[in-house]
Amino acid sequence: MESTLHRIRANYGKLGPSEKKIADYILKNEQQVTSLPINELAVLSGSTAATIVRFSRRLGFKGFTDLRIGLAGEIISTSSINSKITKNDSCFEIFNKRINDISVSLWNTESVLDPKQLELATKSIMKANRIVIFGLGNSAAIAQDAAHKFLRLGLNAQACTDNHLQAIIASHLDRNSVAIGISHSGESTDIIDALQLSKIGNATTVCITNYANSPIVSNSDICLFTKSDETSHSILAMSSRIAQLAIFDAIYTYIVLHADKASINAIYNTETALKSKKTAGR
Amino acid sequence: MESTLHRIRANYGKLGPSEKKIADYILKNEQQVTSLPINELAVLSGSTAATIVRFSRRLGFKGFTDLRIGLAGEIISTSSINSKITKNDSCFEIFNKRINDISVSLWNTESVLDPKQLELATKSIMKANRIVIFGLGNSAAIAQDAAHKFLRLGLNAQACTDNHLQAIIASHLDRNSVAIGISHSGESTDIIDALQLSKIGNATTVCITNYANSPIVSNSDICLFTKSDETSHSILAMSSRIAQLAIFDAIYTYIVLHADKASINAIYNTETALKSKKTAGR
DNA sequence: AAATAATGAAAATAATTTTCACCAGGAGGT
DNA sequence: ACCTCCTGGTGAAAATTATTTTCATTATTT
Numbered sequence: 001m002e003s004t005l006h007r008i009r010a011n012y013g014k015l016g017p018s019e020k021k022i023a024d025y026i027l028k029n030e031q032q033v034t035s036l037p038i039n040e041l042a043v044l045s046g047s048t049a050a051t052i053v054r055f056s057r058r059l060g061f062k063g064f065t066d067l068r069i070g071l072a073g074e075i076i077s078t079s080s081i082n083s084k085i086t087k088n089d090s091c092f093e094i095f096n097k098r099i100n101d102i103s104v105s106l107w108n109t110e111s112v113l114d115p116k117q118l119e120l121a122t123k124s125i126m127k128a129n130r131i132v133i134f135g136l137g138n139s140a141a142i143a144q145d146a147a148h149k150f151l152r153l154g155l156n157a158q159a160c161t162d163n164h165l166q167a168i169i170a171s172h173l174d175r176n177s178v179a180i181g182i183s184h185s186g187e188s189t190d191i192i193d194a195l196q197l198s199k200i201g202n203a204t205t206v207c208i209t210n211y212a213n214s215p216i217v218s219n220s221d222i223c224l225f226t227k228s229d230e231t232s233h234s235i236l237a238m239s240s241r242i243a244q245l246a247i248f249d250a251i252y253t254y255i256v257l258h259a260d261k262a263s264i265n266a267i268y269n270t271e272t273a274l275k276s277k278k279t280a281g282r
Numbered sequence: 283m284e285s286t287l288h289r290i291r292a293n294y295g296k297l298g299p300s301e302k303k304i305a306d307y308i309l310k311n312e313q314q315v316t317s318l319p320i321n322e323l324a325v326l327s328g329s330t331a332a333t334i335v336r337f338s339r340r341l342g343f344k345g346f347t348d349l350r351i352g353l354a355g356e357i358i359s360t361s362s363i364n365s366k367i368t369k370n371d372s373c374f375e376i377f378n379k380r381i382n383d384i385s386v387s388l389w390n391t392e393s394v395l396d397p398k399q400l401e402l403a404t405k406s407i408m409k410a411n412r413i414v415i416f417g418l419g420n421s422a423a424i425a426q427d428a429a430h431k432f433l434r435l436g437l438n439a440q441a442c443t444d445n446h447l448q449a450i451i452a453s454h455l456d457r458n459s460v461a462i463g464i465s466h467s468g469e470s471t472d473i474i475d476a477l478q479l480s481k482i483g484n485a486t487t488v489c490i491t492n493y494a495n496s497p498i499v500s501n502s503d504i505c506l507f508t509k510s511d512e513t514s515h516s517i518l519a520m521s522s523r524i525a526q527l528a529i530f531d532a533i534y535t536y537i538v539l540h541a542d543k544a545s546i547n548a549i550y551n552t553e554t555a556l557k558s559k560k561t562a563g564r
Numbered sequence: 565a566a567a568t569a570a571t572g573a574a575a576a577t578a579a580t581t582t583t584c585a586c587c588a589g590g591a592g593g594t
Numbered sequence: 595a596c597c598t599c600c601t602g603g604t605g606a607a608a609a610t611t612a613t614t615t616t617c618a619t620t621a622t623t624t
Contacts, residue, residue: 016604593596
């Protein structure tokens with residue numbers, strides 16, 4: 001079952017003029033439409049109730065009510081996000097608001113992440129002889145997590161979270177290497193330096209950042225963007241980091257699915273090796 | 283504006299018996315209710331339309347229709363996004379399904395995480411002289427991330443992700459220490475051993491796990507549960523790890539908000555120290 | 565036993581869907 | 595070119611369905 005907004009866009013061409021007006025109004029006022037009676041929507045969109053019903057049917061819904069529910073289900077409840085964390089919040093309330101932030105940030109990232117760039121990054125990683133992931137401070141954990149994932153796949157991956165080692169490692173990369181730099185702000189000088197050094201040896205450089213106009217972007221062959229507001233108390237850009245994690249996870253999963261025999265064995269062996277660490281299988 | 287399901291739970295006590303039946307039915311059949319006429323819901327829940335409307339009003343909605351929209355908006359469309367990842371999916375499609383999984387898992391965790399235990403854990407961490415976080419394999423990155431957060435707060439925190447060191451460190455903890463063990467399965471023997479050793483010195487033990495009936499639970503003073511299905515290709519329990527991250531983030535944020543002068547200075551100093559690593563301030 | 569709260573049946577209202585008549589534009593025949 | 599006969603889109607109004615309100619009844623409490 002496809003998403004509501006998608007269905008509207010996909011069928012836009014086949015719509016009649018009056019139906020187009022309805023589609024336009026809905027696309028412009030997603031949120032509002034979820035709590036609008038059909039007759040009001042008819043007036044607001046310059047159409048009639050009957051046409052709205054036909055419109056809904058044409059898109060594959062049972063009727064307007066059905067479409068509306070679909071719409072509500074897919075709109076990141078812009079209204080309900082009052083994620084301001086205050087000092088009076090209990091720890092649990094904070095958790096609550098946090099996960100809301102994270103969800104929003106993930107779905108926002110989905111809208112700024114370029115599928116093409118993501119695919120390029122993935123393919124580069126699959127083909128690389130060596131993968132180095134640079135991340136400092138907040139991003140160090142992400143880098144390590146990513147390296148861990150790739151190692152499981154039998155890839156020659158390595159996290160580099162030490163700014164002394166970074167320069168050394170970066171300068172030894174060659175054209176068959178991929179250097180991935182993670183920096184939320186896109187301004188971490190050490191990471192940028194590492195990518196520049198990597199470029200000297202003709203490694204493919206990939207960055208993951210939140211800011212499209214940051215210096216790291218101009219030093220990267222492939223750019224993967226996250227999107228998170230990081231308004232509140234996040235000195236630690238929590239939600240953007242989750243977005244970063246999700247990106248690596250998608251890459252990892254893709255590679256798992258397209259792995260050849262050898263890689264699958266690598267995964268299998270890892271699992272077997274870890275089994276002995278558990279008291280029982282789950 | 284609070285979430286629909288929460289409002290139902292929060293006001294559950296104040297409901298009449300018939301309204302409770304409605305609440306029960308909605309909580310058990312969230313998804314279905316979004317596309318159910320009020321009269322059918324009345325029959326299914328063993329109540330009447332009038333009571334449902336009253337019930338909706340009492341929860342702060344304009345009427346049943348309003349409640350239903352709220353519900354639809356907050357149910358991570360379990361049905362619509364069929365998160366089955368297939369080999370034909372592009373990397374971006376995988377990303378898409380992944381973030382859906384993560385969202386679902388986060389909101390599920392919100393429903394199993396005990397606010398009391400979370401608060402206990404937080405308070406223990408705030409008061410501790412020493413905090414050690416044990417995590418191996420998948421969980422190592424989480425442990426490091428958490429330690430990193432606490433360090434920024436000026437807390438004496440340390441991640442221990444090496445199973446040789448774990449035993450050594452654990453056996454040196456005392457009653458003013460907090461030992462936190464992270465294990466998705468709750469069965470990682472090394473982590474359980476570490477917590478047991480920690481307990482000998484009377485440290486407070488905290489676990490984070492997905493399984494309430496796992497051995498780690500009986501070796502912990504405080505238990506924090508995540509909930510994620512981890513159906514698909516997740517050898518790496520991705521979404522539960524995000525839930526773990528979110529838990530630590532909530533704890534961290536709470537402590538930030540309740541930090542005394544000294545701690546705030548610690549944060550400030552950290553930020554200042556890091557400034558020099560950036561080409562410009564963001 | 566009176567007051568209060570909760571409930572359901574039925575009436576009233578509101579929203580949605582269906583029906584139907586109309587119109588515009590196109591295809592094919594004269 | 596002109597006339598039909600279609601077709602598909604549209605809106606007005608009727609029919610249906612859903613929701614909300616009213617009100618009488620039944621529990622529960624004081």
